[in-house]
Amino acid sequence: MTATAATPCTAFEGQTLLRSGPLAEVALAVKAAVERNTGDPVLVFADTTGRVVDLDLRGSDAEIVARLAPEEGAEPAEPRGRGRPKLGVVGREVTLLPRHWEWLAAQPGGASVALRRLVDEARRAGGAVQRRRAAREAGYRVMSAMAGNLAGFEEASRALFAGDRARFEQETAAWPADLRGYVIRLAFVADDLEG
Known part of the structure; x- marks a missing residue:
């Protein structure tokens, strides 16, 4: 990013x-x-x-x-390849077994349409889980950079990835308030949005 x-x-x-x-x-x-x-x-x-x-x-x-500020009219860093870059469609390589290619070829609209549909369905189905995982990882990055030597770091990490906010808050109670509050805000934002 x-x-x-x-x-x-x-x-x-x-x-x-x-x-x-x-x-x-x-x-x-x-x-x-x-x-x-x-x-x-x-x-x-x-x-x-x-x-x-x-x-x-x-x-x-x-x-x-x-x-x-991004420069106006700046070209993307990636070289232009196949696809429709102006629409955000870029060609990339996908490696599948022959049986997968056969199944994709038999789908209405062809392989690209079928793959896009499958990806969109998976994103909808697992969106909340992915958001929570990304939030926990963001909180952990900050913790690693700033709190790695603070008391309770290991236990707080376990609580973070278990999604146990109460235990996380207990393990980080002695941490500096600003740092603790920021990690909680990042790591549990997805829970707050869905709860």
């Missing part, structure tokens, strides 16, 4: 929440924190994935924000 100016992100200075919001705003807060030079490390996370976002803080505020 490429982060842009509007990507929702959260920055920490040490284990204290520095700023949450669009990456452009977070980047400017990070620049100010780095200039204060408190000695605490500053980390920025993408809220949707929990991945660390690297920032180029050189130059003025306007230059930093401009680097985060």
Whole structure:
């Protein structure tokens, strides 16, 4: 995922929440924190994935924000191949056994239509499970980066992947409030949306 100016992100200075919001705003807060030079490390996370976002803080505020904006008319990084790229259709290789190809060829509309239908059905059927798994992984990425040496990390990890929010909150009760709150927000967001 490429982060842009509007990507929702959260920055920490040490284990204290520095700023949450669009990456452009977070980047400017990070620049100010780095200039204060408190000695605490500053980390920025993408809220949707929990991945660390690297920032180029050189130059003025306007230059930093401009680097985060996608360039208009920029071509995608991947070379153009088969498919209909303007419609978002790209050709990729799929490896199947001969019996799979035979079954796909016999389907109405051919192999591509059948594969798209199967993928869409699987996404609908497993969407909630996939969202919960992605949320837990995002929370774990942040935990690994910031809480790996905190008391209760291993047990909290087990509770996280078991989806046991109460036990997770119990195991992380002694953690810094900002960090604990952020991990809970990322890791259990799918549960909150469905509950």
